[in-house]
Amino acid sequence: MSLRVAVLDDYQQVAESQADWSGRLPGAETVFFPRHIADPDELVAALAPFDVVVAMRERTAFPREVLRRLPRLRLLVTTGMRNASLDVAAAAEFGVLVCGTGGYPTGTSELTWAMILGLVRGVAGDDARVRAGGWQQRVAPDLSGEVLGIVGLGRLGTQVAAVGAAFGMDVVAWSPHLTAERAAEGGARLVGKDELFATAKVATVHMVLAEGTRGLIGDAELGAMRAGSYLVNTSRFGLIEEEALRRALAGDRPAGVGLDVFDVEPLPDGHWLRTAPRTLLSPHMGYVTEQTYRIFYGDAVEDIAAWQAGAPVRTL
CATH class of the missing domain: 3.40.50.720 (NAD(P)-binding Rossmann-like Domain)
Known part of the structure; x- marks a missing residue:
């Protein structure tokens, strides 16, 4: 079964162009979600087939109840190194590794x-x-x-x-x-x-x-x-x-x-x-810049590749 990666809240539909998803993750199937999924039931249904989820900052919450209902999920990457909407303790309890990225130049x-x-x-x-x-x-x-x-x-x-x-x-x-x-x-x-x-x-x-x-x-x-x-x-x-x-x-x-x-x-x-x-x-545009997005998505791909290799980095 190939690795399946979900990239959430790609509002501008640019995530695919900001990193080398196919080259760094050969054989993986990466799906980009441009529409925000607010309803927890709809979110669980959408993410059920995925092993890895890349979350953009705090746009989508991952509380204990959502994580509990995603048994296939093994890696959750958040852009940045702090995300108050993720229950990191619950993720660890359910066997989900949480990693972050660099970012936030100016x-x-x-x-x-x-x-x-x-x-x-x-x-x-x-x-x-x-x-x-x-x-x-x-x-x-x-x-x-x-x-x-x-x-x-x-x-x-x-x-x-x-x-x-x-x-x-x-x-x-x-x-x-x-x-x-x-x-x-x-x-x-x-x-x-x-x-x-x-x-x-x-x-x-x-x-x-x-x-x-x-x-x-x-x-x-x-x-x-x-x-x-x-x-x-x-x-x-x-x-x-x-x-x-x-x-x-x-x-x-x-x-x-x-x-x-x-x-x-x-x-x-x-x-x-x-x-x-x-x-x-302003619609939360502070971090929404070309340079920051390149760092966010580039580091997310590196996190996934390192996790596949058994040597995860930037863990939360």
């Missing part, structure tokens, strides 16, 4: 700045205005000399900080365990959480979603933001308390919110955020 930090500039300069609104026959109707604020507040100064936060400094912004940062020394190394000045939200012209979020960080930004933080300030989240939606965000957008601050991440993805039809005022929405 795509998310680049999109963060696209969203910051899009909000501050009102790019989407100006585009619509010109197409409708209009012209200048607003005066854009400046970023130079303003405060850029970074919530989470890891790899991505540090990349974002460097651009803020290049724009002449006063870069400040906070996270629960950030030290003044580490903040300085990342190109920022350590401040308290309250000060960050009270002073930032732009607050941008770059934290891992965990039990201790869920709902990190709520009524107090959003209410403390200055009039004319902006909030951008390209990390995980759960870092912001949803109802607090809804209340804030029904009020007068922040002046704009940029979101690349949502609690349910793809964002359901009729979701309140689709018509929320003062928002700039």
